[in-house]
Amino acid sequence: MKSAYELAMERLAKSDPSAGAPLSAEKKARLAEIDTVYKGRIAEREIFLKQQLETALTEGKPDDVEKIRAQIVAERARLEEEREDEKERVRRASR
Numbered sequence: 001m002k003s004a005y006e007l008a009m010e011r012l013a014k015s016d017p018s019a020g021a022p023l024s025a026e027k028k029a030r031l032a033e034i035d036t037v038y039k040g041r042i043a044e045r046e047i048f049l050k051q052q053l054e055t056a057l058t059e060g061k062p063d064d065v066e067k068i069r070a071q072i073v074a075e076r077a078r079l080e081e082e083r084e085d086e087k088e089r090v091r092r093a094s095r
Contacts, residue, residue, distance in 0.1 A: 030090050038083035045075045
């Protein structure tokens with residue numbers, strides 16, 4: 001007997017047969033490159049914002065501390081979303 005997940009995956013495969021197509025070596029390399037670039041961008045932003053956070057902590061500015069922490073979370077989410085969008089464009093290109 002198949003689980004609900006397996007049935008859903010079969011229906012999905014029927015609705016978009018090209019979704020499960022294997023990726024070419026070129027696309028895999030491009031996806032890995034995108035991951036590397038965005039890991040660097042995320043690290044760069046986090047380093048910059050953590051320096052600001054450290055300054056706000058030493059200066060005793062609790063409002064700034066919370067704003068910077070929220071900004072760190074938002075920046076990471078934004079960059080991860082950009083990364084996934086770019087990766088999806090690569091996956092869908094020239095199918």
